[in-house]
Each structure stands twice: as structure tokens, then as C-alpha cells.
Amino acid sequence: MLSLCNKHRPVTAVIVTFNRLAELKVTLAATLSQPFTRVVVVDNHSSDGTGEWLDSQDDDRLIVLRLNRNSGGAGGFKVALQWLQRSRYTSDEWLVLFDDDAQPASGFVETLSRRASGGKCDVLVSAVYGTDGKPIEMNRALARVPRSFIDQFRFAFNRQHYVVSDYAHISRTEAASFVGLAIRADIALANLDLLREEFFIYFDDVFFTWGLTQRGYSGCFAPDLHFVHRVNFRRGQSINPPWKAYFYTRNMFPLYRAYSPVWFLVPVMMRLANVLLVAARQTGARKAILAHSVRGFWHGLTGNFAYNPLYKNTTKNEI
Known part of the structure; x- marks a missing residue:
């Protein structure tokens, strides 16, 4: 204590x-x-x-x-x-x-x-x-x-x-x-x-x-x-708006890499699977969540932090 x-x-x-x-x-x-x-x-x-x-x-x-x-x-x-x-x-x-x-x-x-x-x-x-x-x-x-x-x-x-x-x-x-x-x-x-x-x-x-x-x-x-x-958050609930799925997926890479440079892909893949399961249960925004998640995964894997789904075709310094 x-x-x-x-x-x-x-x-x-x-x-x-x-x-x-x-x-x-x-x-x-x-x-x-x-x-x-x-x-x-x-x-x-x-x-x-x-x-x-x-x-x-x-x-x-x-x-x-x-x-x-x-x-x-x-x-x-x-x-x-x-x-x-x-x-x-x-x-x-x-x-x-x-x-x-x-x-x-x-x-x-x-x-x-x-x-x-x-x-x-x-x-x-x-x-x-x-x-x-x-x-x-x-x-x-x-x-x-x-x-x-x-x-x-x-x-x-x-x-x-x-x-x-x-x-x-x-x-x-x-x-x-x-x-x-x-x-x-x-x-x-x-x-x-x-x-x-x-x-x-x-x-x-x-x-x-x-x-x-x-x-x-x-x-x-x-x-x-x-x-x-003052939030009403439950694990597995809808990702709204869908563009949040991009940052959630991409930002896992530097975080888990900071935790463990060798094994970081283990939680990344598991959390990605959870995001995809959430997207699969959606009705209207399923495709958008999937698209943002896939792009976020690729950018996280390749280290691309210049992209922002809210401001397309921007550079890092403009975000």
C-alpha cells in the first residue's frame, strides 16, 4: 500500500x-x-x-x-x-x-x-x-x-x-x-x-x-x-460512426508493438476478429465498418499514419 x-x-x-x-x-x-x-x-x-x-x-x-x-x-x-x-x-x-x-x-x-x-x-x-x-x-x-x-x-x-x-x-x-x-x-x-x-x-x-x-x-x-x-458503452456494440473502426484497428499496431515488439500481432489479429464480428452483426453500416477496418489494418501494418478518413488525400502535417 x-x-x-x-x-x-x-x-x-x-x-x-x-x-x-x-x-x-x-x-x-x-x-x-x-x-x-x-x-x-x-x-x-x-x-x-x-x-x-x-x-x-x-x-x-x-x-x-x-x-x-x-x-x-x-x-x-x-x-x-x-x-x-x-x-x-x-x-x-x-x-x-x-x-x-x-x-x-x-x-x-x-x-x-x-x-x-x-x-x-x-x-x-x-x-x-x-x-x-x-x-x-x-x-x-x-x-x-x-x-x-x-x-x-x-x-x-x-x-x-x-x-x-x-x-x-x-x-x-x-x-x-x-x-x-x-x-x-x-x-x-x-x-x-x-x-x-x-x-x-x-x-x-x-x-x-x-x-x-x-x-x-x-x-x-x-x-x-x-x-x-457519461457513456453507455458495451463491448461488442456497434461502431458508430463507422470511420472510428479505422483508428481503432490501425492504432492497435503501435500500441501493442510498444507492449511487445515480438508478439504484438497476436492481440492485433484477435481484436481485428472482434471488430469484424461486430461489423457482421450490423445492418446499415456493415460494409463501411469492414472497409475502414481493412484499411486501418493495412495502414497499421505498413506504418502509414498520414491518412485520416475524415480528411482524405491529406498529409500528416495537415491532420
């Missing part, structure tokens, strides 16, 4: 949003109700009135960064961190990353300020729950990543052997999602190369946090840091 001492640290919230104004309103209200030092919102080229609504907000802590093109979650977080880097934030600053459909539970900042002291953890991972009060499986941190052939095979069928299961004590983690991820600002800004904006969506957060672990930084799951993720 790990124990951390008390000391206040300034905490900045970083939120990425795109065309989900209703979600953002809920998230921003919950965020601004807490003593965050700053709240940085990245408007990812929204066209639903998000910009106008943000302009009407009156809170000195709110900072809005507007992009002229949708850069996905990965690009949005990277833009925010690069802005913070140019703003010369100090090493005692902590950052909390999340999307517009997630929110910190009451008392989050106070708990983080206590947990963030002591220097034993460079990254603090929140316990993420759904609106039903149950842990969100897709946001559960990895206590260890799969490295061997057996690990890779086992991980593809059952992640439960690898995710954090103890919700009563602080424990070490090796990788985690960006929903409620708290990280020291100096560490985040010194390792921006691990945040690959070409991922767009899916696995950019896990790739980033696993990279930090490989570089010797310590990650800790803190079960008293609560986040709520």
Missing part, C-alpha cells in the same frame, strides 16, 4: 470538446464548481454553437483554445499541453485531462491536492464510474501490460488479469486512459513526443502513459479520486 502526505498544489483542468455542447455544459459546470486554478477548454472546430456559448461564460479561470480543424482527442490534448508549455507553467502544477463527456466528482481537487504531495507518484489515475455508479471497464487502468506471448494471448481474451482490480487501496499502474488522468505538468510537457496527434482517437492515452512507465515515471491508481464518465 502507498501513502501520500498533505500539501496543496495548483491544479489545472484540460478538457477537449467537439460538437457536444450539451455534454460540455454539464462538464464545465461541474469543473468550474471546484477550485481548479485554471480550466483550459480545447474547442476542436465545433460547429454546434460551442464557440458562442464559451464566449458567453464569465469565469476568469476559463481559457479557450480554438482549432481550425478537428484534430481528435489526441491532437486536442497535445495542443493544450503545447499551449501550457509556452505559458511556462511551473513544476508544482498538476494537470487533469478529460473529455467533454466526463466530469470530476465533488471534492476531486481537494483530494488530488492531498494525493499529489509526497513525490511518490508522477501520474495519478482516477477511479472512473458510469452514471449507474459502476466502474467503466474501458477506463480501468492497467496494473501491468502484456509482454510475453502468453500475456498477449490472454490479454486479447480477458483484460481482467491485467487491469487494476483493487478499488480500496492505492496501487501501481503501467498504463491508463485520459479520463481523469492527473499528471505533474513538468513531466507531461517534457514528454510530449509520446502524445502522438496522428492517433486522432483510440489508444493515444494508453500509448502515452505506457511510454512514461518505460521512461521510469511512476503511475498510481488512486481509488479516492472519482470521475464520472
